[in-house]
Amino acid sequence: FNEEALKETTKGGWIAIVQHYFVTAWIPDANSTNHLMTRANKEKGEYFIGFTSPDMVVNAGMQNSISAKLYAGPKIQDELAKLSTGLELTVDYGFLWFISQFLFWVLQLLHGFLGNWGWSIVFLTLFVKLAFFHLSATSYKSMANMRRVMPEMQRIKEQYGTDRQKMSMAMMELYQKEKINPVAGCLPILVQMPVFLALYWTLMESVELRHAPWLLWITDLAAMDKYFVLPLIMGVTMYIQQLLNPQPTDPMQAKVLKIMPIVFTVFMLWFPSGLVLYWVVNNVLSIAQQWVITRQIEGAAAKK
Template sequence: MQWVRNLILVGLAIVSYLLILAWQKDYGAVPPAPTAAVAPAAVPAGSDLPGAPAAPVANSDIPPAPSAAGPLPVTAVQPLSTGLVKVRTDVLDVTIDPQGGDIVNVALPGYTRTVTSEEPFHLLENSPQRVFVAQSGLIGANGPDARPEGRPLYQAQKNSWQLQPGQQELKVDLKFADAAGVEIHKIYTFSAGHYDVKVAYEVINRSTQPWRGSLYGQLKRDNTEDPSKNHQGMMGMSTYLGAAWGTPDKTFNKLQFKNFVDEPLNQTVKGGWTAIVQHYFVTAWVPSASTANQLTSRQSADQRFHFIGFTTPEFVVPAGQQQQVAATFYAGPKVQDKLKHLAPGLELTVDYGWLWFIGQILFWLLKTIHALVGNWGWAIIGLTVTVKALFFPLSAKSYKSMANMRRVTPELQRIKEQFGADRQKMSVEMMALYKRENINPVAGCLPILIQMPVFLALYWVLMESVELRHAPWLLWINDLAAMDPYFVLPLLMGATMYGQQMLNPQPTDPMQAKVLRMMPIMFTVFMLWFPSGLVLYWVVNNTLSIIQQAIITRQIEAAAKKA
């Protein structure tokens, strides 16, 4: 029955390799934009406005007026300042374009671009290298973003705003007015320590007619690669880059960019959210949970840009009155505690794969240990010890079985040599030996199978958790989410795996023995480009296994000598 154990070990290697292939397939790099197929009812080139809750006019992404009344005449007031508006808080550096009032750049001071640089990571930007912006506005019968002459030019009191130390909230008020007497304030509210921003539109109707419009918010992104992914050589991991959305009934859904044409999002739900997800970071729009919002996705006519967002129902501001409508914008790290309070399911953008329920437990343990030791490397070691302790009874059973198998290996070899020509007789004699020595040859396999889901879940946790990004441990390990630059940990992992193998009973079949000796080499090659945090887990786990297995083996061999 030695072949069962060997088969499981080979299967573990195959599973590891398939895990890499599956990750690449599911979360691979963004495919190039198609050149032939065009999304049905795609918006015209050069226009970023979404469709409206009503059916769009042919060849236009501008929705028809909700009523027979025509739109009010709008004439932009010349703003006092026309430059970009800069806003800085303790966690966000934001750039707002007065033309439309869109967020065209978001830098995160708490997250550097690389582990060795001081330049903040840019989550959103509008440059020749990459276009990723957050747009919002008012469309519909009287919405200024639906004007034939283009989007409104807002007026700001100043071009530079900063949240001061001790200040909890900062409001940035952008103003637009038309000749009919309608004044619109686009108000960004930033809070200390928060990556979510409230975006409110206050419509003050001083005209003689009711004002009608709808709020939309959307994310616009091109086909460039994920700037936050790890580049780790030929076997580096490519995490998911694409859209996501949630509703009260189905809180988390993925929509890959390549599916924007064939599977466009178009649902009207109460509340909901839309987002673009990348490695470690997420950007999202969360409309009001009390309104029935239309969630949509589409591709630009030239297929260069992807849009995903929401549109609220039409609201009416009677003449002489004012009304406010708002949504929440988030741009920052995928920290579950921050995301789960914004919308149901948004925290699931931290994707632990199909073993997410185990991954969540492991991450909770990892975070709890980190709160005690203050270093993610030591937290991984603490997690390894904890998991090893939880599986101690199963491991002990497995190692006892292996030790007993090792003890009777000479007898197994004798049986093979004596009855090698008669397979049936050899099997009968081996089973008789197992029964006489009270050995279950399969007992050592079950614990390995039970622990495999834990190993796989931990893989997702260490790959997806932004807390480990640029997190140092010791000496040269300055980023637990990146590969070991000197390959020391992978080589140690291979050495400990070989040491553990030497404590196991050796196969009597020369071919099986050869395959088994190749396992440490195969796993070492796999681990060369894996995150150092994951390899650290394997090194510690193997070391603890060697200690436990060596103690049990000596106890059993000593008991056999006394007998």
């Protein structure tokens, strides 16, 4: 709410109170002209938003009517879009909504074929990984090459000690000799981040996952895993990924990386199981791709 009360004249429109998976919306007739107003008393924690229709005079013996709709229910986008233009936007996907909308459309399409939201998440994750297969391969190749020259990098660090300038020059010479770009592993990841963030919000905001079962003990993809199996698997897969990555030469960075799987596992304990399922599948696919690429590069280097 703004500091000053809002007073606008609008044709049609709607007002809504939004919860996570639910919305209550007042929807006047699309052809009616109404006054939108807001009031706020922040000290008392009181907020008001509403419509007022134009004054209507009903003469004796005459009648008139005002039509409006009241919706109170789940935020199902298709149903909300039918009620009023833009009402489906109460499903808040954040600033990457245009990507999230497309991902949700694909998720719905998969559900139409598979009939299970859990398997739809699995296959959506697979399709996203396939879409970024070549970008991920570039990143993993860079990491594998960095891992291959780690012994030489450690030797340079020990040789020059605190002489940062000479150590940096020696590192650059090593990169040029081995044809390694130290930032090549980061750029593909940055390109993929908007899609991964959009997919996160897609899974967090979709009411369709509420009370939707997957298999075995996962009976609600919108609720936390009550036995913590998926978060623990996620932590293990994250640790395996770290083993495949080049290890930092700085002891402090190495310690921080070691505790990251534990920290993320604790965070994921209370996350919706559908979201954790996405992370698990994504990590497993990443491990498989990275392991193959790492073995190929290390095998080629051993033959030289």
